[in-house]
Amino acid sequence: METRSQLKTHYWVRASPSDFGGTLPQPRSGHTAVNIGKSKIVVFGGLVDRKFLSDLFVYDIENKLWFQPECTGTGSDGQVGPRPRAFHIAVAIDCHMFIFGGRSGGKRLGDFWVLDTDIWQWSELTSFGDLPSPRDFAAASAIGNRKIVMYGGWDGKKWLSDVYVLDTISLEWMELSVSGVLPPPRCGHTATMVEKRLLVYGGRGGGGPIMGDLWALKGLIEDENESPGWTQLKLPGQAPAASCGHTVTSGGPNLLLFGGHATGGWLSRYDVYHNDCVVLDRVSVQWRRLPTNNDRPAARAYHSMTCIGSRYLLFGGFDGKSTYGDIWWLVPEVIPENKNASIANDSFISQDKEGQTEGSIFSELHRKLEVSVSLNHHKLIMDELEDREFAELASQVNGEKFPSNVQALRHHWKMSSPESIQLKELSPLLRDYQRLIIRHHLNKVDLKSQPVESGFPERETFRYYHIRNAMQLRIDDIPSLLAEYKELLSYVKEN
Numbered sequence: 001m002e003t004r005s006q007l008k009t010h011y012w013v014r015a016s017p018s019d020f021g022g023t024l025p026q027p028r029s030g031h032t033a034v035n036i037g038k039s040k041i042v043v044f045g046g047l048v049d050r051k052f053l054s055d056l057f058v059y060d061i062e063n064k065l066w067f068q069p070e071c072t073g074t075g076s077d078g079q080v081g082p083r084p085r086a087f088h089i090a091v092a093i094d095c096h097m098f099i100f101g102g103r104s105g106g107k108r109l110g111d112f113w114v115l116d117t118d119i120w121q122w123s124e125l126t127s128f129g130d131l132p133s134p135r136d137f138a139a140a141s142a143i144g145n146r147k148i149v150m151y152g153g154w155d156g157k158k159w160l161s162d163v164y165v166l167d168t169i170s171l172e173w174m175e176l177s178v179s180g181v182l183p184p185p186r187c188g189h190t191a192t193m194v195e196k197r198l199l200v201y202g203g204r205g206g207g208g209p210i211m212g213d214l215w216a217l218k219g220l221i222e223d224e225n226e227s228p229g230w231t232q233l234k235l236p237g238q239a240p241a242a243s244c245g246h247t248v249t250s251g252g253p254n255l256l257l258f259g260g261h262a263t264g265g266w267l268s269r270y271d272v273y274h275n276d277c278v279v280l281d282r283v284s285v286q287w288r289r290l291p292t293n294n295d296r297p298a299a300r301a302y303h304s305m306t307c308i309g310s311r312y313l314l315f316g317g318f319d320g321k322s323t324y325g326d327i328w329w330l331v332p333e334v335i336p337e338n339k340n341a342s343i344a345n346d347s348f349i350s351q352d353k354e355g356q357t358e359g360s361i362f363s364e365l366h367r368k369l370e371v372s373v374s375l376n377h378h379k380l381i382m383d384e385l386e387d388r389e390f391a392e393l394a395s396q397v398n399g400e401k402f403p404s405n406v407q408a409l410r411h412h413w414k415m416s417s418p419e420s421i422q423l424k425e426l427s428p429l430l431r432d433y434q435r436l437i438i439r440h441h442l443n444k445v446d447l448k449s450q451p452v453e454s455g456f457p458e459r460e461t462f463r464y465y466h467i468r469n470a471m472q473l474r475i476d477d478i479p480s481l482l483a484e485y486k487e488l489l490s491y492v493k494e495n
Helices: 361-372 388-395 405-414 423-440 475-490
Strands: 010-014 032-036 040-048 051-060 065-067 089-093 096-100 112-116 121-124 139-143 147-154 159-167 172-175 190-194 197-205 210-218 229-233 247-251 254-258 261-264 270-273 277-281 286-289 304-308 311-318 323-332
Touching: 032 089, 032 096, 032 304, 040 089, 040 096, 040 304, 040 311, 089 139, 089 147, 139 197, 147 190, 147 197, 190 247, 190 254, 210 261, 247 304, 254 304, 254 311, 388 405, 388 423, 405 423, 405 475, 423 475
Parallel strands: 139 190
Antiparallel strands: 010 323, 032 040, 040 051, 051 065, 089 096, 096 112, 112 121, 139 147, 147 159, 159 172, 190 197, 197 210, 210 229, 247 254, 254 277, 261 270, 277 286, 304 311, 311 323
């Protein structure tokens, strides 16, 4: 199979406040957002209406909850946590978030902090060695689970091209001596560790031009015994535009570049903001435009983009006039697990045209199962009482007219329109849809012989049985998913 076919179409979903518990962070730009393991995302600082922020918001991934922890730990000024700032760096190592630099008002900062997210305690660190100068608009990345590398920035007088490595155990900074060709000094770029190399893209350079170059730095891994050196990479494909204030987020085999700004015009220069997605495909080693199939967020820069499993979470940013506080998900469409299967088209909702005349729904579904899901998939669908999201949602439905909350929730969905379905309902709805198919359909099918009769109508197939989670659904799929669910309900007697 060609590598190109492995790049999935993605779609944007704007999150509603009702999709989350807790209080959402206020609009901001120039903030940072880091993943702490797979359990949470920590948002710190930023700027809104010329006000620099020092607040901390945490997104609990499992519980879909935003909260503000009560932090302890004072610095040299006697205040809890770092002073307000934006355009700083933040890097996570295990349960710790390290903060360096940034800007507060017109002052560039050079202080160094760590937040222990297990106990929510800030500590101002006294480091030693080759201390980096105060700066903003630098970029940094973790090297394994111990070190941090930082490159470039702006110190208020000049653009920087220095490289510093911090040992988070000894708290020693070391300026890396790099020989050979060097990238032009810059700020507002990104720096991302990929395998054993630091990849730096874009930024604003000396004299003010915005750049679109890609550089790789080797010599950061001690065991490799490589001399530090830069190499400019000129990759094939659809390269992104020159950009500053963009994000590059690592997700699976790809690096996703989103947003940023550049300059346009000829006699009179002006800022141009971006909202396209460009992927650096690490398998084919080329740039590729990420196909998206619906409306995109407004163009912006100095936002944050984090990766949660196969999804990306976009928050905040600035477009030259407005500061954003919206939250968006960027979600991939599903690709069938059996990549050698013959599918009618590339969309996951496509139907296998062969065999539609074979008669029974059972033979069609049997064949679809062999293509896209293991026969043990039904064992993974939990009971209603074990499905916490389903049970919580059912408890919120007025079920006075029904023997159980389960029946009340199913009646609620039976009477709902696609437009009324909230994002938080999609996961329990999809699982109940799959539960009904399994309980009242697959359990009546001998997968080793001919299917038996049941009360289901003959139809092409239930198209969403093989979907693993609701984030693989598109907005356009909700009407047909709900229609199929209602059809299932009409042929199923409640237990």
